[in-house]
Amino acid sequence: MKTNKQKYLAVGTVGVSALAGFLASATPALASKGETISDDFQSRSPQFIRGMASGKIDVRGDVDWRSYKETRNGSRTFYFWATKGPINVDVYKGTQRVGTRSIAKGGKASVTVSTRNGDKLFIRMSGPVGSYWKMKL
Numbered sequence: 001m002k003t004n005k006q007k008y009l010a011v012g013t014v015g016v017s018a019l020a021g022f023l024a025s026a027t028p029a030l031a032s033k034g035e036t037i038s039d040d041f042q043s044r045s046p047q048f049i050r051g052m053a054s055g056k057i058d059v060r061g062d063v064d065w066r067s068y069k070e071t072r073n074g075s076r077t078f079y080f081w082a083t084k085g086p087i088n089v090d091v092y093k094g095t096q097r098v099g100t101r102s103i104a105k106g107g108k109a110s111v112t113v114s115t116r117n118g119d120k121l122f123i124r125m126s127g128p129v130g131s132y133w134k135m136k137l
Contacts, residue, residue: 056132057126064124066122070118077137078113079135080101081133082103083133089125
């Protein structure tokens with residue numbers, strides 16, 4: 001039979017681990033002002049880009065993230081189109097911003113990044129609600 005001290009210790013341990021799990025899931029995934037990317041975001045990154053990707057800045061917020069994991073050494077070029085509304089693009093390698101572009105409505109831009117096998121690249125699109133973007137490797 002457990003003593004009162006053992007019972008409270010067991011309940012306290014479960015409570016602390018549950019609170020830690022809640023706080024980890026409640027932490028915002030987006031970087032503050034787009035300057036860096038938190039480890040929390042990297043662990044919960046969206047699907048990797050392969051080929052063509054597109055998206056919309058919707059009513060839930062003015063930022064859309066995509067990620068890509070490099071599989072070779074050399075460089076990678078991303079091509080962007082602002083199909084509706086202006087788009088701002090930031091490309092990160094790990095937590096460092098390595099490229100940024102502002103694209104007017106209907107405009108195009110590209111960002112080339114030197115990479116090594118295993119690098120994680122993150123792409124942040126921002127703009128007014130209702131803006132559409134397209135991207136191609």
